[in-house]
Structures are given as C-alpha cells and as structure tokens.
Amino acid sequence: MTEQQFPGRLTSRSIRSFVIRNGRLTKAQAAAMQNLLPEFGVQYKDDQLLDFTTLFDLTGAAPITTAEQTPDDAPVWLEIGFGNGDALVDMAKRYPENRFIGIEVHEPGVGQALMGIESESLSNVRIVQHDAIEVLQNMIPDASLNRVLLFFPDPWRKKRHFKRRIVQTEFIELVADKLESGGVLHCATDWHDYALWMVEKLNSCKRLVNQSNSGDYSERPAWRTNTRFEQRGERLGHDVFDLLYRKP
Ligand SMILES: C[S@@+](CC[C@H](N)C(=O)[O-])C[C@H]1O[C@@H](n2cnc3c(N)ncnc32)[C@H](O)[C@@H]1O
Numbered sequence: 001m002t003e004q005q006f007p008g009r010l011t012s013r014s015i016r017s018f019v020i021r022n023g024r025l026t027k028a029q030a031a032a033m034q035n036l037l038p039e040f041g042v043q044y045k046d047d048q049l050l051d052f053t054t055l056f057d058l059t060g061a062a063p064i065t066t067a068e069q070t071p072d073d074a075p076v077w078l079e080i081g082f083g084n085g086d087a088l089v090d091m092a093k094r095y096p097e098n099r100f101i102g103i104e105v106h107e108p109g110v111g112q113a114l115m116g117i118e119s120e121s122l123s124n125v126r127i128v129q130h131d132a133i134e135v136l137q138n139m140i141p142d143a144s145l146n147r148v149l150l151f152f153p154d155p156w157r158k159k160r161h162f163k164r165r166i167v168q169t170e171f172i173e174l175v176a177d178k179l180e181s182g183g184v185l186h187c188a189t190d191w192h193d194y195a196l197w198m199v200e201k202l203n204s205c206k207r208l209v210n211q212s213n214s215g216d217y218s219e220r221p222a223w224r225t226n227t228r229f230e231q232r233g234e235r236l237g238h239d240v241f242d243l244l245y246r247k248p
Helices: 027-040 086-095 107-118 134-138 159-165 168-180 192-203 228-235
Strands: 078-081 099-103 124-127 146-151 180-191 241-246
Touching: 027 107, 027 124, 078 086, 086 099, 086 107, 086 124, 086 146, 107 124, 134 168, 146 168, 168 180, 168 192, 180 192, 192 241
Parallel strands: 078 099, 078 146, 099 124, 146 180
Antiparallel strands: 180 241
C-alpha cells in the first residue's frame, strides 16, 4: 500500500514522531532481545490485524513465565513509546487481569522492557518494535482497546518541528477509531506548551470527551508510574500534566 494509492491516509511519513538513535545495547539487553523477543515480541505486518486471543494465548508455547494466563475478554491497554518500559512493566504487574501491548522503536528500550517482563514473570505483555502509528493503523482492530497510554512523548519543541509531535488531529482520530466504547486515551507531559497543544487538539475532537472538570487537565491517577522521562522533567523543575479523554 502506498501513499499514492490512498491519498489523505495517515502514514508514518505524515507524522514522523521519532528518530532512530543508535544506542548501544548492554549485554543484558542484547540477551533479552535474543531470548525473550521470540516469546513476547510481535512482528510488524502491514496486512494483518492482530487477533488478541491468539496473541495472548500461551497454550502450546513453552512459557518461561509462571503467571496465569489472562482471560480472552480481558481489557487491552496499549502504550505508545514506552521508553525503557517502566510504566508498561509496572502496569502489567499491577493489573494482571488486563492485557498489555507496548510499542517502541528504540531497541535498548525494548531490551530493557523485556528484562522487566522476565524479572516480574509477566505473561500479559506483548511488544511491537515499530512505528506506533503504523501499528495502530495496520494491526489493531477498530474499537478494540480499553486504554491508549502516551506518557511523556517527545515534545519537539522547535516550531519547525511541531509537525513531528505525535499528538495531531489525524493521530487523535486514529486513536478514537481504535478505542472501544468507554475506552480512554491517557496522555502525560512535562512540557507546558505541549500540554496546551494537546488540550487544544484533543478538545477539538468531537469523538472523545475530556474527563477534566476544568476542561483541561485531570488529576494524576495514583497508579501512574513515575517514568524515566517524568523524573527528568522533575529535575528540570517542570510541572506534569495528565490528560484523560473518554470515548462515549
Ligand atoms: C521522551 S521518550 C518517553 C519514554 C517513556 N514513555 C518515559 O516516560 O520514560 C519518548 C519515546 O517514544 C518513542 N517514540 C516516539 N515516537 C514513536 C512512534 N511513532 N512509535 C513508537 N515509539 C515512538 C521514542 O523512541 C522514545 O523512546
């Protein structure tokens, strides 16, 4: 499928929200990529929607984990740009009754998250190492996600880079397609101007309802993990903004 064939279709070229950094993997991360990715990783395919029942089915596999399998109708939470997997691993541990899909392009982060999955003996997490926009478009069925989590996305602070911010109208529409009724998009950022940008774009989407009483930010949910990039923001003295939008 090319952009020419589908004019107007959202592509990773329309929002290029990441740069691939050549971070070196530690030995442990490299070992995790080799040993754990076959079990927890999902190969990106642009022509095949995921079947969550099959995706989280461990029957027949030789799981290294001991945790019980989650039921087929368990809510699916999807985290975009999980970094080192701090929040992903913590949420999966905290909510064993849910199923989690984490998407990240940065390989050392993927390796680190896999290490966390193993050390916590989690069986309810799957990882896709690919552009989240393409994953959402081509692999995630419509109305299938209970939560989409976007914690501390790259702020792309220079004006000429604003087009690289992942929170754009087309992205919000795509997320709205993928959320089930009652599902929630949860964003957090420590950059005030990006928070204002998010509120403006998200409040304009008629398909999602801001959960904030004041029409902008919501209280930070107590369970939300303090991630590496949140800690960086705190060191810089930044306030943190949580934004929660529900699909009716
Ligand atoms: C600023 S970091 C935040 C990481 C983590 N959420 C945290 O709070 O520590 C943003 C992450 O999003 C990832 N990212 C950005 N755009 C992405 C995309 N389109 N698909 C997948 N990952 C993406 C980057 O590789 C990076 O690791």
